[in-house]
Amino acid sequence: MANIIIxxxxxxxxxRSEQEENLRKEWGPTLTDEQLDKLKYLERKVKEGxxxxxxxxxxHNVDEVK
Numbered sequence: 001m002a003n004i005i006i007x008x009x010x011x012x013x014x015x016r017s018e019q020e021e022n023l024r025k026e027w028g029p030t031l032t033d034e035q036l037d038k039l040k041y042l043e044r045k046v047k048e049g050x051x052x053x054x055x056x057x058x059x060h061n062v063d064e065v066k
Contacts, residue, residue, distance in 0.1 A: 014054050015043050031062075038065040 012019040017040045020031055031039065039062050043055045 016056050017043055031059075035059075035062050038062045041065065 012022050017036060020029075020036055020039070023030055039057060042057050042061060042065060046055050046057070047053060
């Protein structure tokens with residue numbers, strides 16, 4: 001039996017902020033509004049620096065933002 005790997009976006013989204021917004025619609029928030037704003041800021045900075053649109057930033061990085 002072969003394993004099939006499907007690459008690309010999941011149903012939740014490509015970035016963590018997209019996933020959070022979609023989870024809020026279905027289940028409720030997993031991050032506070034402040035953490036979500038910090039997450040979007042970090043994703044924007046990573047995109048400007050690397051050009052990558054698929055980012056998944058950990059919670060420990062979000063908490064380090066002042």
